[in-house]
Amino acid sequence: MRTEVREKLKDKQRIVIKIGSSSLTHTYTGDLNLMKIEKLVRVISDLKGEGKSVVLVSSGAIAVGRQALGHHTRPVTISEKQAFAAVGQARLMMVYQKLFAEYNQVAAQVLLTKDTMINESSRYNAQNTFNELLKLGAIPIVNENDTVSTSEIPYVDNFGDNDRLSAIVAALIGADLLILLSDIDGLYSDDPRQNPKARFISQVDEITPELMEMGKATSGSDVGTGGMAAKLAAARIATDSGSDMVIANGDDVEVVSQIMTGDSKGTLFLAHPNFDFDLMHYINNEY
Numbered sequence: 001m002r003t004e005v006r007e008k009l010k011d012k013q014r015i016v017i018k019i020g021s022s023s024l025t026h027t028y029t030g031d032l033n034l035m036k037i038e039k040l041v042r043v044i045s046d047l048k049g050e051g052k053s054v055v056l057v058s059s060g061a062i063a064v065g066r067q068a069l070g071h072h073t074r075p076v077t078i079s080e081k082q083a084f085a086a087v088g089q090a091r092l093m094m095v096y097q098k099l100f101a102e103y104n105q106v107a108a109q110v111l112l113t114k115d116t117m118i119n120e121s122s123r124y125n126a127q128n129t130f131n132e133l134l135k136l137g138a139i140p141i142v143n144e145n146d147t148v149s150t151s152e153i154p155y156v157d158n159f160g161d162n163d164r165l166s167a168i169v170a171a172l173i174g175a176d177l178l179i180l181l182s183d184i185d186g187l188y189s190d191d192p193r194q195n196p197k198a199r200f201i202s203q204v205d206e207i208t209p210e211l212m213e214m215g216k217a218t219s220g221s222d223v224g225t226g227g228m229a230a231k232l233a234a235a236r237i238a239t240d241s242g243s244d245m246v247i248a249n250g251d252d253v254e255v256v257s258q259i260m261t262g263d264s265k266g267t268l269f270l271a272h273p274n275f276d277f278d279l280m281h282y283i284n285n286e287y
Contacts, residue, residue, distance in 0.1 A: 005203070005270070007262040009244065012177035014134070015047065015260075016243075018057040018166035019181040023250030025060065030067050032060070032092075038099055040253040044139060045103035047260065053134040055173065057142045057166040058096070064088035089143065096141055108138045111145035117168060117283050130173045142169055167234035171241035171279050176271075178238045179259060180231055181250030186267030187228070189214065204269045207236050235269040237282045242273040 019040065026033050044054050062081055065088025066072070075081045093109050100107040110129065116122045133140050144165055163180060170178040190198040204211065212232055231247055238245040248255045248266030258265045 003264065006264055006268065009177060009246075009260060009268075010262055012052070012244070012260070014053045014055075014173065014175045014177075016055045016057060016166055016170040016173070016175045016178045017044065017181065017256060018162055018179070019059065019250055019253070020162065020183070021059040021063045022183045023181050023253075024058070025063050025067075030063055030072065032064060032067070032095065034095070036253060037095060040256075041096070041099040041103060041105075043253055043256045045100070045105050046257065048105060048137070048139065055130065055134070055140045055142060055169060055175070056096075057162050057169060058092065059143065059162045060092050061085045061088040061143055064092050092143075093141065100139060106136075106138045108133050108140050110140045110142045112142060112165065112169075113145045114283065117172075118280070123172070127172050130169075134173070142166075161230045163230040163234040164237065167237035167241075167243075167245070168279065168283060170238050170243045170245075171277075171282075174241075175238075175243050178234070178243050178245040179256060180234065180245065180247045181253065181255070182231065182247055183250065184228075184247075185249045186247045187214075187232075191228075201267055202264060204235070204267060206272065207232065207239060207269065212236075237279075239269050239271045240274040240277050240282075241279070242271050242277075244271045245269040 024033060024037060025031060040056075044056060047054050062075065062084045065084030065086065066075060068087050068091055069084065071080075071084070075084055089109075089111070093107070096107045110126075110133075112126065116126055130140055142165070144162065166178060166180065169175075184192070185200065187201045187204065188198040189201065192198040192200075212229075214228070214232070235245050235247075246259050246266045246268050248259060255265050
């Protein structure tokens with residue numbers, strides 16, 4: 001089913017796509033799902049072929065690192081996470097670089113920390129770097145720099161998760177669409193894994209306090225960090241900055257193409273630009 005609002009997504013030109021760890025890895029082994037990543041690379045390359053600018057925010061560094069080092073359980077300590085990220089980020093980028101090259105595309109790595117965004121000079125430099133990369137036709141691949149961020153202290157030394165990070169990137173570069181690929185079809189009135197009567201919400205015109213309360217700070221996988229609460233916080237940042245946002249199931253990454261052709265996939269959060277929008281306010285405050 002298509003609506004007039006969904007049809008307008010065809011015209012979006014600057015797009016940020018976020019994919020989580022659970023969507024990049026095999027459920028039972030935790031190994032990278034290379035077929036899915038290749039499909040994602042192909043979808044993004046097709047968008048580039050249409051003349052659109054695309055930024056990919058990709059989780060997975062810690063998951064890839066722990067797999068490479070033979071650890072099959074989720075890391076607990078900060079030092080473990082940082083060590084796994086150091087190994088995994090290099091491997092993850094190697095995969096992206098190789099696959100994008102197959103489609104004649106150039107991938108660029110951008111690692112961010114909260115300190116980068118807080119400091120006005122470094123934030124301005126990061127914005128200029130993104131703009132120049134997009135101008136040159138490259139595809140920035142973004143992740144938080146987990147090697148130096150303290151991931152167990154949300155909102156203090158880091159962004160907390162890549163849902164918020166992707167929304168911050170979308171606001172920073174003036175994106176007009178943010179797509180969050182998750183392990184759930186979109187926003188429900190309750191957790192559908194626990195409540196079979198949960199109602200699916202296909203479109204959100206306004207993010208109310210009641211809606212924010214619906215978020216659950218849980219994740220359905222042992223490799224991801226962002227639950228629905230994080231996605232709603234991301235939606236608040238993105239829509240206030242002037243970007244539409246869609247939460248969709250990343251089980252089949254072709255959903256990105258379906259969203260971009262106007263199909264009613266996932267939950268669409270409509271932009272409502274806030275003229276008092278201050279990115280620093282969102283970075284420094286927990287939602």
